Each structure stands twice: as structure tokens, then as C-alpha cells.
Amino acid sequence: MKMRKLGKNGPEISVISMGTRTMEKEKEGIKAVEASLEVGINFIDTAPNYGRNKAEKILGEIISEYRGDIILATKTGYRFTEEGVMPDCSYENISTLLEQSLERLNTKYVDVLQVHGPDPKIDIKKIVQNLEKLVEEGKVRYLGFSNHSLLSLEKIDSDNVICIQDCLNILYSKAINGKLPLCKEKGWGFIAYMPLFMGILANAYTHEKFLLLEKTFPQCNEEIVKNLEKFAEDLNNLARDFDVTSGQLALGWVINQENVTTAIQGSLDPTHIKENAQAIEIENDAVEAVENLRKESAIKTFSIIETQIIKIKEIDGVVMALLDLGAWIEAPKNIKTGDKIKIDALDGSIIRE
Numbered sequence: 001m002k003m004r005k006l007g008k009n010g011p012e013i014s015v016i017s018m019g020t021r022t023m024e025k026e027k028e029g030i031k032a033v034e035a036s037l038e039v040g041i042n043f044i045d046t047a048p049n050y051g052r053n054k055a056e057k058i059l060g061e062i063i064s065e066y067r068g069d070i071i072l073a074t075k076t077g078y079r080f081t082e083e084g085v086m087p088d089c090s091y092e093n094i095s096t097l098l099e100q101s102l103e104r105l106n107t108k109y110v111d112v113l114q115v116h117g118p119d120p121k122i123d124i125k126k127i128v129q130n131l132e133k134l135v136e137e138g139k140v141r142y143l144g145f146s147n148h149s150l151l152s153l154e155k156i157d158s159d160n161v162i163c164i165q166d167c168l169n170i171l172y173s174k175a176i177n178g179k180l181p182l183c184k185e186k187g188w189g190f191i192a193y194m195p196l197f198m199g200i201l202a203n204a205y206t207h208e209k210f211l212l213l214e215k216t217f218p219q220c221n222e223e224i225v226k227n228l229e230k231f232a233e234d235l236n237n238l239a240r241d242f243d244v245t246s247g248q249l250a251l252g253w254v255i256n257q258e259n260v261t262t263a264i265q266g267s268l269d270p271t272h273i274k275e276n277a278q279a280i281e282i283e284n285d286a287v288e289a290v291e292n293l294r295k296e297s298a299i300k301t302f303s304i305i306e307t308q309i310i311k312i313k314e315i316d317g318v319v320m321a322l323l324d325l326g327a328w329i330e331a332p333k334n335i336k337t338g339d340k341i342k343i344d345a346l347d348g349s350i351i352r353e
Contacts, residue, residue, distance in 0.1 A: 001040025002280045004261045006071075007162030008187035010142055011111065013071050015255050016277050017043035019193065019266035020055040028268050029058040035270035037066060039277035045165075045191065045264050047075040047116060048101055060106035073112035073191075074101050075146065077119060077127075083311070084326040087119035091130040098134055114144035114165055117348060120330035121316040124152045128161065135160050144191070147347050150178045156186070163189035163261065167346045169197045170253055170294050171231070172303065174347070180259040189261035194346070195254040196265065200228060202247035202272075203236050231297050238293060242286045245275055252282025253290040303346040309339045 002015040018036045023029050023046075036044070044063075046055045056074065063070055076097045079088045088094075098113065113134065115127060122130075134140040145153060146165035153164060164183065168175045168190075175190070183190045196202040210229045213220045220228075232246070239246040247265075254263040265276040311322040312331055321331035323343075332341060332350055342351040 001042075001277065003042075004189070006043075006112070006142075006189035006191075006261050007183075009159055010162035010189055011071050013043040013189075013262055014041045015262055015280055016041055016251065017045060017191070017262045017264050018273070019264040020044065020046040020059065020268075021050045021266055023051040023055040023058055023268060026058050026061055029055075030062050031270050032268040032273060033059075033062050033066065035273040037069065039274055041273070041277065042069060043071045043073065043262055045073045045193075046105075048097060048104075049080075056101055056104035060104050064106055067107060071111045072105065072107065073114060073144070074105070074110050075114045075116040076101075077115040077117060084322055084328055086315075086328050087117060087121070089115060089119040089122050089127040089130060091133060094130055095134065098139055102139065109139050109141060111140075112142045112144050112163065113140040114146045114163075115148070117147045118149065118152060118330075120320070121318045124148075124155050125157075128156055128158050132158065132160055146191075146193075149349065150182060153179070153182060153186075161186075161188065163191055165191040165193055167194045168192035168254055168257070168260070168263075169195045170201055170235070170250055170290060171197055171228075171297075172346060173294075176257060180257065183259045190259055192254050192257075192260055192263040194266075195251050195263040196247055197250075200232055201235060201250035203232065203239075203245065205229070205232060227297070231293075234293055235290070238289055242282075242289070244278070244282065244286070247272070247276055248279045248282060249286060249290055251276055251279035253287055253294075255279060256282065256284070256287045303344050304342055304351055305345045306340050306342050309335055309337055309341065312337055 003012045004015055006013050018041050046059055048056060076094045077087060077089045079086045079093060131143050142162045143160045144163040164179060166175050166179055180190055210225050213225055236246045239249045251263050254260060267273055308324045309321045310324050319331040320328045321335060322328050
């Protein structure tokens with residue numbers, strides 16, 4: 001396994017890392033962790049709400065004997081309320097969330113604590129200060145941010161912040177022209193999530209499963225589905241030319257992008273984990289072939305969804321809007337209850353037309 005430093009001030013981590021979003025069963029989790037360690041993966045990414053709130057607890061049952069070999073990352077920055085998921089990066093809340101995570105994970109500290117999404121009620125510099133208290137308390141080694149806007153990230157000035165996490169794959173590459181250059185400027189690492197785009201880029205979709213995308217993503221029309229299926233087929237054919245899997249090729253493209261530190265592979269299947277780890281062997285000619293295929297593709301993003309505002313209220317001096325998706329965001333100007341807006345489901349940004 002190849003290793004890279006997670007930011008100028010961070011630890012050495014594996015170029016392919018382990019995700020736990022779907023971890024719900026202990027036996028499955030044990031096999032996944034063991035397979036990951038076997039191939040040299042040492043970075044495990046989790047969150048309180050992954051695996052239907054079970055991932056951290058399952059990891060806590062597994063990793064104690066491996067703790068010294070693992071760089072463990074989890075997340076914070078929200079509260080679950082009757083009205084949906086509310087962003088909350090107050091010191092009181094993130095401290096409470098961290099204590100709960102530490103108990104579930106059965107560890108005295110986490111290596112990287114990441115803010116899972118923006119909290120518009122609190123200035124990001126204040127959020128960093130709140131997080132730094134946890135570092136001073138010895139419960140966190142390093143800090144990171146996930147799914148934050150470029151404008152917010154540019155304001156951060158702290159040696160404790162070492163990385164950001166964002167979506168990056170062949171079909172969703174917004175980070176290349178924004179957040180990746182910022183990482184270079186700031187000396188941060190970049191953690192890429194969804195590098196296989198829900199399995200679409202790993203030859204995991206049948207024709208019938210592609211058709212279901214229209215129900216999952218309302219903006220994913222018949223033409224987009226057709227183009228996606230064609231792209232997956234073309235990628236699979238290209239992979240055969242290089243005697244690799246399409247998943248290896250897709251991961252190889254991601255980890256060969258400038259300033260990317262690691263790509264999170266989310267499979268818990270030991271066979272797939274071992275296959276995906278071989279993406280480190282993908283060479284430049286294969287990466288260039290994927291890039292050419294990407295540029296020729298007619299695919300438009302299907303992550304744009306329409307959502308309705310079901311409630312608006314002022315919270316801590318900021319006007320917030322509750323979406324029918326169950327999440328609170330800062331209310332766009334001149335918006336009212338019942339209005340519909342479009343958002344990017346992958347990074348939460350509002351699409352302004």
C-alpha cells in the first residue's frame with residue numbers, strides 16, 4: 001500500500017481508505033477491518049449516523065486490538081431533532097457528540113475530527129476555536145471539514161486543521177478547479193468520498209438498477225440514465241484493455257489527481273476491498289485514457305434535486321429553512337414556506353438559476 005501525508009501537519013495514511021457508511025453488522029465489520037489492514041489500509045472514516053447509527057459502535061467492538069495501527073476519523077457538527085437534522089457547531093454540542101463517539105468507538109481519542117457540514121449560525125473561525133478546545137483536551141489529534149463551501153474554507157487559519165473531505169469521482173469533479181487547489185495553497189490533505197459513485201463506476205449496476213436512478217434522482221431523466229449506462233460500459237471495456245477492473249480504474253483516476261491524499265472505498269466485502277486496494281498500481285497511461293473518456297462523455301450531473309421549504313424560522317439570529325429532505329439550511333434570500341429550490345445532493349450547495 002502506498003502512503004501519503006494527510007496535510008503538511010498530519011499523519012501518514014493509506015492512499016486507499018476504508019469507509020463505514022453501510023456498516024450495520026458486527027461480523028461483516030470485523031471481516032472488512034481485517035481485510036483492510038491486511039492490504040495496508042490504515043485510515044478508517046466513520047460518523048455517528050453511518051450504518052443507521054451503528055457503524056461507530058461496531059468499530060468500537062473491533063478496533064481496540066488494532067488501535068495503534070489505525071488512523072481513525074469521525075464527524076461532528078449536528079443535532080438530531082424532531083424537526084430534522086440541525087447544524088450545531090457550538091462547543092457544548094460538539095463536545096457532547098465527541099464524548100458519545102469516544103464511548104461508542106471504545107477509544108480515548110480520535111485522530112481526525114471532521115465537521116460534517118456547515119453551520120451558518122456560527123462563524124467558521126469560531127467553529128475552529130471550539131474544535132481546538134477538543135484538541136487541547138487531548139481527545140482529538142487533528143481537525144478537518146467536510147462539505148463546506150470554498151468561501152468558508154478560505155477563511156480558516158489553523159495549524160490544527162489538516163484536511164477537507166469532499167466528493168470526487170470521474171463523473172463528479174467540481175473539486176478539481178476549487179477545493180483541490182485550495183488544499184495545495186493551505187497545505188491540507190484531501191479525502192475523496194464516493195470515488196466509485198455509488199458503485200456506478202465499479203460495474204455494480206444492472207440495466208434494471210440504472211433505471212431505478214430516475215426514482216432516486218428526479219432530475220435523472222431517460223437520456224441521462226442512457227448516457228450513464230453507456231459510460232459505465234465504456235469504462236468497463238477500457239478496464240479490460242488494461243487488465244484491471246473498472247473500480248480499480250475509477251479509484252486510480254481519483255488518487256492520481258493532484259493534491260488528493262486518499263480515496264474512501266466503501267465496500268465491506270473483503271474480496272472487493274482487496275481488489276480496490278490494487279488501484280495503487282494504476283499507471284499514468286491508464287489515468288490518461290480515463291481522462292479522455294471523461295472529457296468525451298455526454299453525461300450531465302444527476303445530483304441536482306428539487307426540494308421544498310416546509311418551515312422557516314430564525315435560530316440564533318440566522319434565518320434557517322427546513323427542507324422536506326429533513327435538513328436545515330440557511331434560508332436563501334426572498335424565500336418563503338412552500339417554495340421549491342434546487343440543491344446539489346452531493347455537496348448540499350444551492351443551485352441558483
